[in-house]
Amino acid sequence: xxxxxxxxxxxxxxxxxxxxxxxxxxxxxxxxxxxxxxxxxxxxxxxxxxxxxxxxxxxxxxxxxxxxxxxxxxxxxxxxxxxxxxxxxxxxxxxxxxxxxxxxxxxxxxxxxxxxxxxxxxxxxxxxxxxxxxxxxxxxxxxxxxxxxxxxxxxxxxxxxxxxxxxxxxxxxxxxxxxxxxxxxxxxxxxxxxxxxxxxxxxxxxxxxxxxxxxxxxxxxxxxxxxxxxxxxxxxxxxxxxxxxxxxxxxxxxxxxxxxxxxxxxxxxxxxxxxxxxxxxxxxxxxxxxxxxxxxxxxxxxxxxxxxxxxxxxx
Amino acid sequence: xxxxxxxxxxxxxxxxxxxxxxxxxxxxxxxxxxxxxxxxxxxxxxxxxxxxxxxxxxxxxxxxxxxxxxxxxxxxxxxxxxxxxxxxxxxxxxxxxxxxxxxxxxxxxxxxxxxxxxxxxxxxxxxxxxxxxxxxxxxxxxxxxxxxxxxxxxxxxxxxxxxxxxxxxxxxxxxxxxxxxxxxxxxxxxxxxxxxxxxxxxxxxxxxxxxxxxxxxxxxxxxxxxxxxxxxxxxxxxxxxxxxxxxxxxxxxxxxxxxxxxxxxxxxxxxxxxxxxxxxxxxxxxxxxxxxxxxxxxxxxxxxxxxxxxxxxxxxxxxxxxxxxxxxxxxxxxxxxx
Amino acid sequence: xxxxxxxxxxxxxxxxxxxxxxxxxxxxxxxxxxxxxxxxxxxxxxxxxxxxxxxxxxxxxxxxxxxxxxxxxxxxxxxxxxxxxxxxxxxxxxxxxxxxxxxxxxxxxxxxxxxxxxxxxxxxxxxxxxxxxxxxxxxxxxxxxxxxxxxxxxxxxxxxxxxxxxxxxxxxxxxxxxxxxxxxxxxxxxxxxxxxxxxxxxxxxxxxxxxxxxxxxxxxxxxxxxxxxxxxxxxxxxxxxxxxxxxxxxxxxxxxxxxxxxxxxxxxxxxxxxxxxxxxx
Numbered sequence: 059x060x061x062x063x064x065x066x067x068x069x070x071x072x073x074x075x076x077x078x079x080x081x082x083x084x085x086x087x088x089x090x091x092x093x094x095x096x097x098x099x100x101x102x103x104x105x106x107x108x109x110x111x112x113x114x115x116x117x118x119x120x121x122x123x124x125x126x127x128x129x130x131x132x133x134x135x136x137x138x139x140x141x142x143x144x145x146x147x148x149x150x151x152x153x154x155x156x157x158x159x160x161x162x163x164x165x166x167x168x169x170x171x172x173x174x175x176x177x178x179x180x181x182x183x184x185x186x187x188x189x190x191x192x193x194x195x196x197x198x199x200x201x202x203x204x205x206x207x208x209x210x211x212x213x214x215x216x217x218x219x220x221x222x223x224x225x226x227x228x229x230x231x232x233x234x235x236x237x238x239x240x241x242x243x244x245x246x247x248x249x250x251x252x253x254x255x256x257x258x259x260x261x262x263x264x265x266x267x268x269x270x271x272x273x274x275x276x277x278x279x280x281x282x283x284x285x286x287x288x289x290x291x292x293x294x295x296x297x298x299x300x301x302x303x304x305x306x307x308x309x310x311x312x313x314x315x316x317x318x319x320x321x322x323x324x325x326x327x328x329x330x331x332x333x334x335x336x337x338x339x340x341x342x343x344x345x346x347x348x349x350x351x352x353x354x355x356x357x358x359x360x361x362x363x364x365x366x367x368x369x370x371x372x373x
Numbered sequence: 374x375x376x377x378x379x380x381x382x383x384x385x386x387x388x389x390x391x392x393x394x395x396x397x398x399x400x401x402x403x404x405x406x407x408x409x410x411x412x413x414x415x416x417x418x419x420x421x422x423x424x425x426x427x428x429x430x431x432x433x434x435x436x437x438x439x440x441x442x443x444x445x446x447x448x449x450x451x452x453x454x455x456x457x458x459x460x461x462x463x464x465x466x467x468x469x470x471x472x473x474x475x476x477x478x479x480x481x482x483x484x485x486x487x488x489x490x491x492x493x494x495x496x497x498x499x500x501x502x503x504x505x506x507x508x509x510x511x512x513x514x515x516x517x518x519x520x521x522x523x524x525x526x527x528x529x530x531x532x533x534x535x536x537x538x539x540x541x542x543x544x545x546x547x548x549x550x551x552x553x554x555x556x557x558x559x560x561x562x563x564x565x566x567x568x569x570x571x572x573x574x575x576x577x578x579x580x581x582x583x584x585x586x587x588x589x590x591x592x593x594x595x596x597x598x599x600x601x602x603x604x605x606x607x608x609x610x611x612x613x614x615x616x617x618x619x620x621x622x623x624x625x626x627x628x629x630x631x632x633x634x635x636x637x638x639x640x641x642x643x644x645x646x647x648x649x650x651x652x653x654x655x656x657x658x659x660x661x662x663x664x665x666x667x668x669x670x671x672x673x674x675x676x677x678x679x680x681x682x683x684x685x686x687x688x689x690x691x692x693x694x695x696x697x698x699x700x701x702x703x704x705x706x707x708x709x710x711x
Numbered sequence: 712x713x714x715x716x717x718x719x720x721x722x723x724x725x726x727x728x729x730x731x732x733x734x735x736x737x738x739x740x741x742x743x744x745x746x747x748x749x750x751x752x753x754x755x756x757x758x759x760x761x762x763x764x765x766x767x768x769x770x771x772x773x774x775x776x777x778x779x780x781x782x783x784x785x786x787x788x789x790x791x792x793x794x795x796x797x798x799x800x801x802x803x804x805x806x807x808x809x810x811x812x813x814x815x816x817x818x819x820x821x822x823x824x825x826x827x828x829x830x831x832x833x834x835x836x837x838x839x840x841x842x843x844x845x846x847x848x849x850x851x852x853x854x855x856x857x858x859x860x861x862x863x864x865x866x867x868x869x870x871x872x873x874x875x876x877x878x879x880x881x882x883x884x885x886x887x888x889x890x891x892x893x894x895x896x897x898x899x900x901x902x903x904x905x906x907x908x909x910x911x912x913x914x915x916x917x918x919x920x921x922x923x924x925x926x927x928x929x930x931x932x933x934x935x936x937x938x939x940x941x942x943x944x945x946x947x948x949x950x951x952x953x954x955x956x957x958x959x960x961x962x963x964x965x966x967x968x969x970x971x972x973x974x975x976x977x978x979x980x981x982x983x984x985x986x987x988x989x990x991x992x
Contacts, residue, residue: 106696107696107698107702108511108696113695114602114694134692134693147601262403264435265636266608266610266638267641268606268690268692287794292622293620293622296633324692326611326612327425328404328406442766448724449807449809451721454718482962484961484975486960486961488719488962591969591989617962618965619962620963621720623766623768627766628767632720632764637965639965644965646955647954648796653968654991659991663967666970667964674970675970
């Protein structure tokens with residue numbers, strides 16, 4: 059997305075030695091919870107068939123807990139599997155979920171929206187130095203060059219408020235906030251230039267809806283973009299419908315999105331969707347002092363009315 | 374007929390084709406990714422990477438208008454789209470997994486009813502395939518009966534040579550014709566050795582065996598197991614060279630608009646949803662089963678071909694890491710056991 | 712401009728000649744093709760379907776509900792439940808709609824010559840059989856006994872009410888109409904009960920008989936065992952399936968039940984064929 063910025067700092071490896079002990083801790087905790095019967099399933103990660111890859115795993119027996127891992131390829135936000143959209147897993151009972159700091163923000167958000175109760179889930183947090191960005195080769199270790207952009211600005215490497223935290227981190231490298239820089243660059247453009255930036259990106263959209271389907275907050279039983287009576291958003295992958303879809307997506311997630319950037323990672327057309335998410339988050343912070351965090355909030359600012367709300371935008 | 378062509382001449386060939394008024398679609402670097410796109414000059418040609426999307430859109434565009442309509446007091450007038458307006462096209466640098474796909478799709482687009490939108494583009498396109506000399510860990514063409522040097526579907530076929538440039542083999546008359554017409558860019562084959570073809574990791578799968586398991590296992594706990602992670606997006610289908618499902622939508626107003634045919638995916642929940650609300654494939658495992666069944670059984674039942682060329686795009690881009698090659702291996706192993 | 716036959720997605724234009732409200736939400740259109748050549752050449756068989764356009768909203772799939780023995784016009788019957796059917800419902804007499812078809816297979820009527828026929832239908836599922844009923848009645852001498860068992864929730868939900876009356880009055884048709892218990896008014900002169908039980912009570916002989924069943928899945932589910940009990944084999948029973956379709960031509964990939972494409976291999980199937988399919992419809 060931002061090729062020129064990739065080379066700002068020399069490529070150096072990032073210390074992920076704690077991921078081995080995190081893996082051990084997750085396995086032990088998962089096995090314990092499943093043996094005790096205090097949870098019916100543990101949602102975590104396991105190795106993919108290709109060396110160095112990882113994928114979500116739903117483990118239901120203590121023996122299988124040994125398959126769980128934590129590695130720089132554990133990119134998914136597993137909170138997705140606790141939502142209405144994927145409700146089958148939770149039908150079985152209380153579940154445990156492996157969560158990075160960024161994922162916990164999504165869990166907190168879901169709790170704030172009454173989609174999930176704290177007591178329904180055991181949060182197995184992981185101390186995370188970062189995961190790999192899309193485009194990184196499957197086998198390579200985590201470096202300052204291939205780390206996901208969201209991780210460069212992570213403020214929750216070692217999360218709090220979980221039931222346990224696996225692994226402990228040593229020193230972390232200072233990384234340039236590429237996403238914030240890109241956002242600032244866009245902010246400095248004229249509206250016409252920004253419009254053309256997004257128009258160009260959205261023109262590539264194929265409407266595979268991966269951005270929607272991986273989002274923990276896109277749990278609506280029926281997305282308004284799938285409705286056709288009346289049809290709010292054209293379904294064909296053409297400029298009008300694409301633009302409408304991405305604006306609707308950004309608006310519906312503002313004040314809710316925790317910037318896990320799964321939409322951007324899942325996008326096969328490299329549309330920098332998290333820039334939009336970040337921009338919306340920035341606006342909400344400025345307007346309402348709202349920020350996605352680790353604690354469940356009652357309601358997002360756009361779902362709530364207060365007399366002292368800023369109304370200066372009404373002209 | 375076999376010749377060679379230098380890298381420079383390949384670019385000049387593109388320029389010559391463009392000058393004649395034809396369209397050349399080839400891998401081109403489009404910001405962060407390579408895509409098959411119409412070239413403006415030969416300099417844009419970039420054969421280093423497998424394009425992110427397959428080349429099926431050369432024949433079966435992501436979205437196309439199939440008719441227009443306009444209503445006034447006199448009634449409705451329907452405007453047609455003339456396939457004669459589709460340009461003569463050379464699809465250059467199609468990898469074997471992409472080049473082979475249209476020959477598989479011909480069967481469905483000509484099944485009793487000829488979809489001229491697809492077929493006319495097919496007739497007007499010459500495919501210049503390109504052997505793969507590198508593969509990544511998601512490639513599995515060899516597992517489904519193709520190979521990095523497979524010429525199936527190509528009219529001309531390029532194989533990179535050790536010292537640069539390409540050996541060029543005419544596979545069909547159409548290819549031979551192009552080579553003869555553009556003879557000035559080709560030289561006689563010398564002693565230059567071709568680069569060794571890539572070696573994708575995938576061990577050949579016994580597709581017959583896999584199909585026989587699918588024949589008898591529409592109901593099997595495996596479907597829930599392999600699809601419980603699937604989030605129901607269309608990334609796999611949209612990047613796939615062989616997925617051909619589409620939707621038809623009217624856009625515009627009732628007074629004036631057009632009808633469009635555009636890619637769709639069987640992984641979407643609303644794909645099979647009836648207007649009444651009844652949905653025969655109500656849950657994701659049923660949809661994922663349809664994807665596997667369609668590729669490795671149904672299409673074979675109907676047309677005797679497997680609807681997969683092993684390009685690996687669905688594996689690389691599945692947001693939750695579902696690996697179709699791993700699933701096929703799992704199925705094959707089940708046959709061994711049962 | 713290419714000639715019409717080249718674009719398989721391009722519909723014929725037809726004028727709505729008559730609108731009949733069958734029930735509060737089910738409507739019949741009588742359609743006449745605008746192009747004279749199409750009017751003369753359009754032919755179809757009972758059981759086939761078409762794609763009907765409400766331009767600007769899209770296409771919807773329904774059977775051709777009229778009989779091929781009645782040339783010059785076709786009829787379709789639909790319930791307004793979705794975007795397209797609601798748009799169709801907004802159209803008036805004289806308006807233009809698009810019609811693509813006929814598509815799919817059909818009832819092998821020639822194989823029914825000399826046989827008894829038992830039609831079993833529920834609710835809005837009479838139209839796919841009604842095309843065949845009139846087809847048979849228009850060449851009545853070719854068939855033996857004709858029995859029609861038709862039911863709906865209430866009297867008001869019965870479609871083709873005027874034709875039911877006509878069939879009832881004919882001596883060469885045995886019409887058994889029924890409404891669900893509770894759906895009968897004081898004027899009701901038919902049976903009261905669900906279609907499968909009424910069929911069981913009517914007990915048509917299975918010998919040299921073909922049963923043609925069309926209705927909601929739940930009705931079919933309970934009707935098949937009754938027919939079996941009456942001695943019908945799977946090959947003596949025909950039904951039609953419907954699935955969401957877009958192209959109707961075997962290309963768009965959504966109407967398949969297993970490897971069977973409802974649009975090309977169907978919509979008419981024997982009970983044996985349906986049982987052999989994966990139960991995903």
